[in-house]
Amino acid sequence: MAGNSFGEIFRITTFGESHGKAIGVVIDGCPSGLKLDLDLIQHELDRRRPGQSAITTQRKESDTFEILSGVFEGKTLGSPIAITIKNEDPKPDDYAHLKEAYRPSHADFTYEMKYGTRDYRGGGRASARETAARVIAGAIAKQFIQQAGIEITAFVSSVGTIKLEKSYLDVDLAKAEGNIVRCPDAEIADKMIALIQDTRTKGDTVGGVVTCVIKGCPIGLGEPVFDKLHAELGKAMLSINAVHGFEYGSGFEGTQNYGSKNNDAFYTTAENKIETKTNFSGGIQGGISNGMNIYFNVAFKPVATIMQTQSSVDKEGHELELKGKGRHDPCVVPRAVPIVEAMAALVIADHLLRHRTTQL
Amino acid sequence: MAGNSFGEIFRITTFGESHGKAIGVVIDGCPSGLKLDLDLIQHELDRRRPGQSAITTQRKESDTFEILSGVFEGKTLGSPIAITIKNEDPKPDDYAHLKEAYRPSHADFTYEMKYGTRDYRGGGRASARETAARVIAGAIAKQFIQQAGIEITAFVSSVGTIKLEKSYLDVDLAKAEGNIVRCPDAEIADKMIALIQDTRTKGDTVGGVVTCVIKGCPIGLGEPVFDKLHAELGKAMLSINAVHGFEYGSGFEGTQNYGSKNNDAFYTTAENKIETKTNFSGGIQGGISNGMNIYFNVAFKPVATIMQTQSSVDKEGHELELKGKGRHDPCVVPRAVPIVEAMAALVIADHLLRHRTTQL
Amino acid sequence: MAGNSFGEIFRITTFGESHGKAIGVVIDGCPSGLKLDLDLIQHELDRRRPGQSAITTQRKESDTFEILSGVFEGKTLGSPIAITIKNEDPKPDDYAHLKEAYRPSHADFTYEMKYGTRDYRGGGRASARETAARVIAGAIAKQFIQQAGIEITAFVSSVGTIKLEKSYLDVDLAKAEGNIVRCPDAEIADKMIALIQDTRTKGDTVGGVVTCVIKGCPIGLGEPVFDKLHAELGKAMLSINAVHGFEYGSGFEGTQNYGSKNNDAFYTTAENKIETKTNFSGGIQGGISNGMNIYFNVAFKPVATIMQTQSSVDKEGHELELKGKGRHDPCVVPRAVPIVEAMAALVIADHLLRHRTTQL
């Protein structure tokens, strides 16, 4: 109800302000008997971590997670899994100038209006630091769905105006992690990196698109009519900070198509499986996975923290100037890749379990 | 859990197969004391109805709704409001040819796989007829939110490659209902209509985009971190049949922007209100409405029912040919306008109520 | 949220006022492929129906149910099952005297205060007529759980001070339906009937207790820590009109026991099953079914509608006298038996499905 939980059966609740004592997550409904690989959890956190490369913010964040419950002798118990990450000691002075000011396109103003209060230190609850909790939970969801043969891979398909024009089918997805911008095409990756570095120099930020592919998803996931699989994926993605758009399968471009082109004809494979010749449906028909690859795009706006002077107002509405200071992330899109994967894994894990209750 | 409910407090549950006895909706959580205008409900249904104009399917549907409960002496009681629409008597022979066949890009295959059964008559539960129930519920939600001064207007902004290039700010939204394609620009509307008529002639279908604007939304709606207002709107839209994409504010195009352009500077109006000079945020910051206009785009693929012969398979995987027959909708986008508005109204109604519990 | 839904996966939503157009229920989450016996549904409704015997109210109620959706060719589709029962035409004059008055120990006063309005005809939403919708849903739940070998039997174990002192183990449960008071001991049944008839003569009402036994429940149902199986059963029972108490296993009496007596020792049966020698636990340990019989008692207060003059107040607080008129139910406990079974079946059906998601 208050918005900090996600999922119906595989259900997470995240908590924590950016500069409070800790952030964390409780996962309720993770099946018992799952052997957890803790290194994989840390690996996913490292992919999200600030300061991981030359094109991210150089800010340091503690990211040592601690499992408080729900795991015994290396396996899940079926009880809630609570995991925390301690925050560094906040230095209140660093944020004193934000106590009264509303930063443009941040959540300062809306939080203050909604709650009548806010933790102004580092964005408080609205900080993207909250996504670390999602990545932890997603890393556990990934381990659960891998047992069902499902693999999720996301990559950066555009940064600003630099766009990977190829389909995900025409690149080697395994190469996405081979460069710091996480684009599977080395040439395009270099251009993206150059653009981000240039953007940093200007004290500015730039947006981009993350593409995500889910392979091996069994037929039947998704609950019509409201919890269609793509509607759940869409909500998951749109809940990530800075996301302004979601499309799957033929997406916005497909609105220009005729049905005669856009329809996916069924045929029977040599292995006697029913598949479709094309996949404009993006692996989902009528809200239910059809066994083909699921793929979708997620649009990230340029993040709001820039190193330039901006005009704004304070609580009383007095105009003021805000100066950029400290470190910033010129483009969060590469660091968003593991977050997109995590949210996708949470949706799929939840629907794998929901689907168990469908038939007699 | 099984996917037929939407909303947390203002919560609807829809039911009904296309050719079963009836379709309908139960609204639980509509506040008591709301005076209902039944004509407005019928008006919204009429906007969605097949056969309303020369560019829609000429199929007839019964659409006389009956309120079974929850309303007494013209006002809501606070108890569940159940409303049904009877279906016409199905003629089973019309659908016998679909009993064994999977129509391309329909939900036939996935429903059969998920549930082990399906009502093959007219698409059963997967039929867009289900959206009539949403429109009824949305018409009640609209009446609730109008009391809070909120107005929702949607219109068609593209059909196939014909696109209204102007912003919603540069057209007269009131004119959208002035033509059968529901585009507020008469010239573009004519082109859209011509395209749809041409598409019908070819026995084909074409997609398009609906743009929706919410004016007068109070500051503070939306529940971070997962139930951000735009994430809820996105899920609502993506749950509508044939929708493949959602974007709000600066959307996909904004991914190409720099932060220095995309940030919305705050200022104080003459009436001493804090507003933003630009509105790339689309009226939502940090997942919470900021009082500016909310606007978003919804992408509809061309619908799957075409009047052309297509190859497909039957349950046993044998290949077959499906011939188009009967009537079809060459472009559902104009009829989707009231559905988009209905789903938006349901989201806003729910969040108006959720917001009541935020502060001490 | 607004209280008209029950269950998480096998989830029902009931609707309808006593003298509105219809009452009904939507069942969402009933697994697909369940062959429905409609006669069994009618049979359960008949067990609940007013006027079924000399000791119930002689009021007539329409009780012809109609399935609107979710069932195709005799089997469930996995989509929502909507079922309605039309109400008789209300005669407004019959209730005009209640428009302004609050009947003692009815819900008139609290509904008016909570909602600012009420349908005063026949109790409106607070009428026990609403339980017919539960009985319909329960009859479907029963058919689902019977497939898992689970049988639910309830009976009347006390009426006023007339009490069946024997344990459920010492009577033939099948005999409960053999008399109109639904007590499996014929001698006690006669005394109960006599008491009820005497109570009717006085224009009074009397309470009683229903005992319910669930046999064949598999080990493992119930979700600690809050959704313990007995907590869910307790809530289900307490939600039935006029219920004031619930106890399971050793119940209130067991509070007087020592642990050394009350503990249920485990042993291994000849069939190599682990069972307990005694069953003070009532078939549930730690909130989870242990495979032994589940049994519990449900306390019903005497219903509030009596044929005697009572003092009360009207909306303005003016004192007035209310005269009993029409027909009344001197003791609802026999008619509550199928309602108790229905609610128990709904809980078990839901937990059977929930349990499917527990383990890897």
Next chain:
Amino acid sequence: MAGNSFGEIFRITTFGESHGKAIGVVIDGCPSGLKLDLDLIQHELDRRRPGQSAITTQRKESDTFEILSGVFEGKTLGSPIAITIKNEDPKPDDYAHLKEAYRPSHADFTYEMKYGTRDYRGGGRASARETAARVIAGAIAKQFIQQAGIEITAFVSSVGTIKLEKSYLDVDLAKAEGNIVRCPDAEIADKMIALIQDTRTKGDTVGGVVTCVIKGCPIGLGEPVFDKLHAELGKAMLSINAVHGFEYGSGFEGTQNYGSKNNDAFYTTAENKIETKTNFSGGIQGGISNGMNIYFNVAFKPVATIMQTQSSVDKEGHELELKGKGRHDPCVVPRAVPIVEAMAALVIADHLLRHRTTQL
């Protein structure tokens, strides 16, 4: 879904095994702006703590809570409040003997069957240690509802066969905390204490009843038809370890009444308020609070851990003897008093917020 959350708007999720790293709770939906008195939280924990008096177990438990999030400058932010209590280092050897054995009337067997695994150290998730998390959350809920003028007081009304025969109206509730058994009648309290001490000497345990009174509850709380206020209270109480029964108002005894006695006549007070002359309804009519005192009884069985040798079986079904060892709680009922209050406070807090959404 997996059972570790309670409440709809004021919603808690507890986590933690008895001998894992920590237990804790996340509260989502606590309104913003609530000034928290941390000493009151500690005070409630101290009332629940083992070792607090001569009649409880002498086991020591760490009970220093730490707030990780959701509170800033002494007030709630409206974001999730996460609170943990670290566990003492477990000594695995203490529990090695329980690894394979199922203790009678504990949850060992059912957890193993349900989850296929269990944390056998100190009862794991099934340990009553989990209730410390409820007490913390309840202490915050209490502070919220106190702002609405609501006070909750529970006390011990029976231990074994020693029963306080007086109504709660005829004792001074403030005296309940004046003795270690928490019975407001000093004479009866002494008898209870003597019984408990005698029970301890025998290495046995004994049950009892806690009575709870809610004063100052506004009219209108509770959501018919399923979430009736007493149904929610009942579920809350039945979810507490060792609880086997719940009754409110006239309860089980009232089943023996005639309606003419049991009905609560309305009248108008000198202050022009509508009240009832008697209160057999227990402050709740039709599932909605009517402004009178709410009162109910909660039945606790004797806890299962006794210091006597008992026969049982191991995982393979082999019979064995279990010896009592260590310390035990001869009667948990006095320590259950703050737990009952906490759960009641959580229900009332949730329904205070839910009620805000009822009317236009």
